[in-house]
Amino acid sequence: MVDYWGPADARNNQLMVSITWSQNAAANTTTVRCVYYLVVSQWVASSAMQLGYTIAGGGATVFNGYAQYAAGTHVVMDYSRTIVHNANGDASVTVTGYVYDAINAYINVPVTVTNLTLPRIPPPVVPPAPPGAPVLSVARNSDTQHTLSWSRPGTAATRAIVQRRENSGAWTQIASLSGDPASYVDRATKANRRYDYRVIRSNTGGSSAWSGVVTVYTTPAVPTGISATRTTGGIRVDATSKPPYAASYDVADGDTVVASGVALPWVHENPNAALPHTYKVRAKRGALVSTWSAASPTVQLTAPPNAPGNLTPNGALVSSEAQGVLGWRHNPADASEQTRAQVQMRRPGGAWSSAEFASSAQSKTWPTAAEMLDEFGMGGDGLGLIEWQVRTKGAHPDWGAWSAVATADVAAPPVVTITSPEDPLDSAYCVVSWLHFQSEGRPQSAWEAILLDEEGAELERRSGDGATSSVTMRYRLEDQHTYRVTVRTAVGPIWSAPVTVDFAAEFVPPAPPRVLAEWREELGCVQLVVGEGDPGEDLRETIAVDVLRSIDGGVTWETILEQADPNLLFDDWESLTAGLTTYRAIAYAETGASATTDYVARADSPALWLSGGTGFATAARLPYDPSIKVDAARARSVQRYEGRPYGVPYAGEQLTHTVDASGTLLEDDDVNATIIQMVDLAQTEEPVHLYRDPDGRRIYGVIGSVSLPRDTGTPEGAIWQWQFQLEETGRQ
Numbered sequence: 096m097v098d099y100w101g102p103a104d105a106r107n108n109q110l111m112v113s114i115t116w117s118q119n120a121a122a123n124t125t126t127v128r129c130v131y132y133l134v135v136s137q138w139v140a141s142s143a144m145q146l147g148y149t150i151a152g153g154g155a156t157v158f159n160g161y162a163q164y165a166a167g168t169h170v171v172m173d174y175s176r177t178i179v180h181n182a183n184g185d186a187s188v189t190v191t192g193y194v195y196d197a198i199n200a201y202i203n204v205p206v207t208v209t210n211l212t213l214p215r216i217p218p219p220v221v222p223p224a225p226p227g228a229p230v231l232s233v234a235r236n237s238d239t240q241h242t243l244s245w246s247r248p249g250t251a252a253t254r255a256i257v258q259r260r261e262n263s264g265a266w267t268q269i270a271s272l273s274g275d276p277a278s279y280v281d282r283a284t285k286a287n288r289r290y291d292y293r294v295i296r297s298n299t300g301g302s303s304a305w306s307g308v309v310t311v312y313t314t315p316a317v318p319t320g321i322s323a324t325r326t327t328g329g330i331r332v333d334a335t336s337k338p339p340y341a342a343s344y345d346v347a348d349g350d351t352v353v354a355s356g357v358a359l360p361w362v363h364e365n366p367n368a369a370l371p372h373t374y375k376v377r378a379k380r381g382a383l384v385s386t387w388s389a390a391s392p393t394v395q396l397t398a399p400p401n402a403p404g405n406l407t408p409n410g411a412l413v414s415s416e417a418q419g420v421l422g423w424r425h426n427p428a429d430a431s432e433q434t435r436a437q438v439q440m441r442r443p444g445g446a447w448s449s450a451e452f453a454s455s456a457q458s459k460t461w462p463t464a465a466e467m468l469d470e471f472g473m474g475g476d477g478l479g480l481i482e483w484q485v486r487t488k489g490a491h492p493d494w495g496a497w498s499a500v501a502t503a504d505v506a507a508p509p510v511v512t513i514t515s516p517e518d519p520l521d522s523a524y525c526v527v528s529w530l531h532f533q534s535e536g537r538p539q540s541a542w543e544a545i546l547l548d549e550e551g552a553e554l555e556r557r558s559g560d561g562a563t564s565s566v567t568m569r570y571r572l573e574d575q576h577t578y579r580v581t582v583r584t585a586v587g588p589i590w591s592a593p594v595t596v597d598f599a600a601e602f603v604p605p606a607p608p609r610v611l612a613e614w615r616e617e618l619g620c621v622q623l624v625v626g627e628g629d630p631g632e633d634l635r636e637t638i639a640v641d642v643l644r645s646i647d648g649g650v651t652w653e654t655i656l657e658q659a660d661p662n663l664l665f666d667d668w669e670s671l672t673a674g675l676t677t678y679r680a681i682a683y684a685e686t687g688a689s690a691t692t693d694y695v696a697r698a699d700s701p702a703l704w705l706s707g708g709t710g711f712a713t714a715a716r717l718p719y720d721p722s723i724k725v726d727a728a729r730a731r732s733v734q735r736y737e738g739r740p741y742g743v744p745y746a747g748e749q750l751t752h753t754v755d756a757s758g759t760l761l762e763d764d765d766v767n768a769t770i771i772q773m774v775d776l777a778q779t780e781e782p783v784h785l786y787r788d789p790d791g792r793r794i795y796g797v798i799g800s801v802s803l804p805r806d807t808g809t810p811e812g813a814i815w816q817w818q819f820q821l822e823e824t825g826r827q
Contacts, residue, residue, distance in 0.1 A: 101206030107136040110204040131172040143197040150176040184216040225301035226252040238286040238313040244278045252296035260291040287316040315341040315378035321391040333360035341378035368396040395429040400495035409501035412587035419467030422458040431490035440471040440483040509533040509591040518598035523687040528565040541585040549577040572600040602688030605637040606630045608680040612696035619714035621670040627661040635684035637661040645677040668711040672700040672787040706785040715768035721758030757818035777801035796821040
């Protein structure tokens with residue numbers, strides 16, 4: 096908005112025009128609005144008043160006649176006009192206006208604005224045409240590098256996108272190139288792949304169509320698992336693993352290429368029947384050729400097999416009661432399967448005895464090794480060293496060569512007898528002993544002992560090599576429980592049948608311990624004396640005791656001492672100060688057997704006791720005339736939900752239990768706590784204190800501080816107030 100003032104007339108009247116505008120960029124126009132203000136310095140009246148204006152050459156006299164104006168500012172005209180900008184978006188406007196008294200010249204005020212420049216409207220930006228679609232070509236540099244080139248028809252591009260697809264999978268962007276490039280080098284290709292490429296160009300006007308898809312292949316992988324099998328009229332060559340994009344294959348027999356550009360499987364027709372044949376294969380895709388594969392097994396059209404190999408057993412010890420199994424590997428010269436096998440066996444230096452089997456199986460099994468030897472006429476118990484060998488027959492009518500001679504040592508399995516533990520057993524640890532026997536006198540080479548509970552669950556397993564005949568199990572037995580021991584021994588790989596013995600652990604107990612417990616009011620604790628009982632001739636000696644405490648008549652027990660000396664004196668600072676505290680002493684013998692004695696100690700302290708420090712041994716006796724308040728609560732809340740008229744109650748796990756206590760003390764009281772004792776108690780390093788009172792309460796908790804304001808004095812000394820709050824936490 097702009098304001099322009101015309102000159103003042105003789106009576107100091109002025110005409111002002113206020114110009115505003117709005118633009119329409121799409122129409123390339125500006126609408127100009129002119130509001131004319133007449134500023135009158137004194138009252139004016141005329142019968143021949145004229146008002147007029149022009150905006151960009153267009154206007155009119157808009158009033159001619161009687162008019163009057165009081166002193167002040169008056170809007171006399173308000174007109175608008177639309178201006179068309181030129182092709183460059185430029186425009187200006189000239190504006191005039193006047194107010195004129197034609198008779199008395201009471202008022203004569205013009206205003207003129209010449210060539211007011213309007214804001215420029217930028218011409219619209221016309222985007223370029225999209226680029227033309229590229230024509231793509233791809234040149235191979237190596238298996239790992241390919242150069243892409245494309246044409247750039249039509250409008251210039253500002254970006255090119257290159258996409259690649261591997262092995263007919265999904266398209267992936269591999270390059271986004273600025274400007275208008277015409278090539279790109281892909282350095283991320285691999286052998287044995289198919290790659291498809293396409294390119295698209297773009298600028299601010301849009302994108303071209305994708306180029307046509309160009310496909311390239313890399314060198315195929317080497318075929319693997321080459322097989323050669325006799326078939327009617329020749330030998331069939333194939334591979335178990337063929338590269339996916341190979342178009343054809345070359346086949347070599349030895350070093351001679353016998354086929355080129357063929358598909359697999361391929362049949363080598365009419366090969367030389369007198370020669371062995373071993374084949375290699377390579378894959379091809381156009382000019383791309385893999386290296387030669389590993390060789391196939393050798394095939395001869397028809398020939399007796401070679402001597403079998405991998406004979407088992409060979410040099411092994413074999414149980415006469417285990418399955419008798421002879422195994423070998425058929426070794427054909429012509430790739431034909433085994434059709435028959437012949438086994439011969441003898442004692443070292445003796446005559447061979449043979450058996451023949453019509454089977455392709457490369458093993459023979461008997462129910463036991465002893466029965467196997469019987470079939471070959473070994474006689475007797477069939478034990479001892481043997482020699483054996485095998486030959487096989489394939490498609491050729493003749494037998495192949497005999498294998499090398501294998502040996503086996505046939506032995507009876509050992510027998511084991513358990514000699515300990517005895518039943519019942521008065522020991523916490525089980526000693527397992529046994530006797531080993533083998534009919535040929537072969538020594539024990541290994542052993543295994545297992546301890547199980549009465550349900551058959553394994554508790555411990557021990558094993559080792561050599562002639563050991565006894566082992567102590569590490570598991571501690573429990574009195575009045577039943578157990579089982581299992582033992583077996585071995586001669587080489589031949590194990591005996593396991594044998595078992597059941598036994599009960601029945602321990603002779605120690606003498607019951609002696610117990611004496613007494614409340615000591617001057618200390619604030621129970622003094623406990625435990626002594627070893629007299630074992631006499633029938634009981635065992637005590638080696639240790641456990642001491643337990645119960646403040647609820649034996650319903651629950653708290654451990655005070657574990658595996659302590661059997662003779663001891665102990666101050667219990669956690670007993671009740673009013674009521675019955677039960678003590679239990681458990682004496683243990685070396686075997687783990689136990690004997691128990693209970694003793695009840697009565698306390699009737701009239702005082703309140705606050706304890707802390709190590710073992711709660713710092714104890715303060717407070718007269719039981721204080722103010723006591725106990726608060727207890729559980730965390731609760733009410734949650735409100737939409738659609739329910741009342742809140743929903745919840746109770747949490749958190750509990751609170753506090754005791755507020757306050758009272759008085761004399762400064763020089765010989766019976767109750769002193770001020771120094773209270774200060775020491777408040778400043779102990781241990782976080783938990785113990786509260787006990789004549790109502791039988793015993794509460795573990797935390798106190799923040801002990802307040803000790805000094806009151807007036809008496810003939811007996813100064814009076815001190817004391818106060819504390821304890822929040823229950825548990826003993827921790």
